[in-house]
Amino acid sequence: MTDATPDITRERILNQALVQFAGVGFEGVSMRQVAAAVGVTVAALYYHFPDKEQLYLATVAYGFNRRLPPLMAALEHFSDPWDRLSAFITEFTAVLAADADFQRIMQWVLLDTDDERTKTLTQSLFAPFFDEITGLMQKLNPGKEVHWLAVSIIGLAVFPFETRFARRLLSGYRSPRQYPDELASHILSLLRGSLMHHSSSSRP
Amino acid sequence: MTDATPDITRERILNQALVQFAGVGFEGVSMRQVAAAVGVTVAALYYHFPDKEQLYLATVAYGFNRRLPPLMAALEHFSDPWDRLSAFITEFTAVLAADADFQRIMQWVLLDTDDERTKTLTQSLFAPFFDEITGLMQKLNPGKEVHWLAVSIIGLAVFPFETRFARRLLSGYRSPRQYPDELASHILSLLRGSLMHHSSSSRP
DNA sequence: GTCTATACCATGATAGAC
DNA sequence: GTCTATCATGGTATAGAC
Numbered sequence: 030m031t032d033a034t035p036d037i038t039r040e041r042i043l044n045q046a047l048v049q050f051a052g053v054g055f056e057g058v059s060m061r062q063v064a065a066a067v068g069v070t071v072a073a074l075y076y077h078f079p080d081k082e083q084l085y086l087a088t089v090a091y092g093f094n095r096r097l098p099p100l101m102a103a104l105e106h107f108s109d110p111w112d113r114l115s116a117f118i119t120e121f122t123a124v125l126a127a128d129a130d131f132q133r134i135m136q137w138v139l140l141d142t143d144d145e146r147t148k149t150l151t152q153s154l155f156a157p158f159f160d161e162i163t164g165l166m167q168k169l170n171p172g173k174e175v176h177w178l179a180v181s182i183i184g185l186a187v188f189p190f191e192t193r194f195a196r197r198l199l200s201g202y203r204s205p206r207q208y209p210d211e212l213a214s215h216i217l218s219l220l221r222g223s224l225m226h227h228s229s230s231s232r233p
Numbered sequence: 234m235t236d237a238t239p240d241i242t243r244e245r246i247l248n249q250a251l252v253q254f255a256g257v258g259f260e261g262v263s264m265r266q267v268a269a270a271v272g273v274t275v276a277a278l279y280y281h282f283p284d285k286e287q288l289y290l291a292t293v294a295y296g297f298n299r300r301l302p303p304l305m306a307a308l309e310h311f312s313d314p315w316d317r318l319s320a321f322i323t324e325f326t327a328v329l330a331a332d333a334d335f336q337r338i339m340q341w342v343l344l345d346t347d348d349e350r351t352k353t354l355t356q357s358l359f360a361p362f363f364d365e366i367t368g369l370m371q372k373l374n375p376g377k378e379v380h381w382l383a384v385s386i387i388g389l390a391v392f393p394f395e396t397r398f399a400r401r402l403l404s405g406y407r408s409p410r411q412y413p414d415e416l417a418s419h420i421l422s423l424l425r426g427s428l429m430h431h432s433s434s435s436r437p
Numbered sequence: 438g439t440c441t442a443t444a445c446c447a448t449g450a451t452a453g454a455c
Numbered sequence: 456g457t458c459t460a461t462c463a464t465g466g467t468a469t470a471g472a473c
Contacts, residue, residue: 038456052346056260059448072451073457081449133344139395140340142256151399159403176405177419180393188388189381191343191395195355199363201380215381222426242438263466277439279468 039077042067046088051130054137055085086149092134093154096124101161110168114220117162118186119213125190126209132190159183169224178224185216243281246271250292255334258341259289290353296338297358300328305365314372318424321366322390323417329394330413336394363387373428382428389420 045066049058060081064071078084103120107113125132138150162182166175189196189205189212196202205212249270253262264285268275282288307324311317329336342354366386370379393400393409393416400406409416 054258054260054344056258060450061448069456070458071449072459075450076456136344139399140258140337140344142398147399148402151402155399156403159400163405174407174415174419176407177393177416178423180396180400181389181420181423184388184392184396185385188392189384192384192388194346195343195351195359196363196384198352198355199360201367203378203380211378212381215378215385219382219385219423219427223423264468265466273438274440275467276441276469280438285467 038067038069038073042069042074042077042084043088043091046084047092047130047134050085050088050137051092051133055081055141060084082146086146089134089138089150090154092131096128096131097154097158100124101158104161110165111224114165114169114182114224115217117165118182118216118220119210121183121186122205122209122213122216125186126206129206132187135187136191182216182220185219186212242271242273242277246273246278246281246288247292247295250288251296251334251338254289254292254341255296255337259285259345264288286350290350293338293342293354294358296335300332300335301358301362304328305362308365314369315428318369318373318386318428319421321369322386322420322424323414325387325390326409326413326417326420329390330410333410336391339391340395386420386424389423390416 042063046058046063049063049066052058060071060074063084064074067074074084078087100117100120104113104116107116138147141147141150159179162179163175166173166178166182170178193205197204203211246267250262250267253267253270256262264275264278267288268278271278278288282291304321304324308317308320311320342351345351345354363383366383367379370377370382370386374382397409401408407415
């Protein structure tokens with residue numbers, strides 16, 4: 030691209046759209062609301078995006094690409110599989126705690142049953158992320174049910190955030206946003222007992 | 234109630250509404266669509282329910298009360314805490330696998346941030362369920378982070394279903410609906426390593 | 438208890454001026 | 456690149472006949 034346009038408005042739109050879509054989902058947000066939040070008219074939105082669907086897809090990609098690539102990059106520093114898993118849990122819970130919009134937009138994507146949208150978003154955004162964890166499981170627990178293991182580990186990190194709003198009203202509530210490290214330690218201690226059997230790691 | 238009216242239409246409405254709300258959520262469903270699915274007019278819906286919000290609340294309660302009480306009742310047969318946990322995992326995954334509407338309506342409720350709705354639904358439907366699991370953790374692992382443990386266990390069962398639609402497109406996919414027992418064994422073997430340390434159970 | 442008919446409003450989207 | 460103005464559609468909800 031020889032174009033050096035800052036596309037400042039486009040970014041402002043994406044920022045506001047992310048907050049709104051993360052909050053109430055695709056159907057819950059109107060183009061008027063997004064426009065009002067940005068401080069432009071609806072027509073301006075349609076200049077930057079062909080329709081609501083494309084705005085949504087661009088918004089989800091925007092929200093994911095701000096968080097997932099840096100997260101995966103941080104794992105590169107660790108070569109030992111257990112250290113890598115440990116770093117993943119710590120970093121992932123920290124990201125989920127720090128960016129509620131990222132956490133919630135992911136939740137909306139998972140509930141979506143539109144084939145087209147799911148295909149696009151899953152393959153471009155989830156796949157590399159998930160494959161990394163699956164590969165890690167392969168090293169830690171060769172030959173075992175690596176798929177279920179990967180799902181379990183991601184779920185252990187994500188589910189406490191997904192249920193955060195409802196759990197406020199339940200007995201013994203602990204906030205994963207206030208105590209992300211407490212959550213990370215809990216998950217790691219849970220996994221230690223089960224994953225260390227075949228591990229080649231030197232961790233106690 | 235001296236009234237013996239079968240309320241047959243009301244039940245038919247709830248059945249259809251459950252399918253629709255479970256599929257695309259509160260905002261995604263129109264009263265017109267529900268009416269069409271039931272085979273009545275919109276006005277008939279408003280005879281049985283004051284507005285869309287109340288129809289939704291009644292629908293969620295309907296979907297939950299069909300599944301959760303029987304599930305909890307089945308646990309009564311086991312007195313040993315580990316046996317009880319084991320039964321819970323097995324039964325819960327079986328219910329989630331058999332009733333996709335129940336599984337998905339739960340997911341929608343968790344994403345909802347309406348204070349009024351969340352308060353009502355969480356306290357009446359989730360609380361007894363969650364307290365049972367927390368109490369179980371108290372017995373299995375006295376003094377430990379029982380809240381995080383309960384969340385982890387429920388998440389291990391629920392998350393594979395929540396991600397089912399997206400995971401179809403990922404490498405090594407296993408369907409929790411096709412293999413609920415495989416999932417249950419996986420979860421139990423994961424937990425065995427971590428929870429048996431202080432257990433008073435006689436299980437190997 | 439269910440219908441027809443309709444009020445009223447918000448939505449996604451577009452045309453054309455500037 | 457952003458605006459004003461407008462359109463067609465579909466949303467929730469109600470009144471009143473049967």
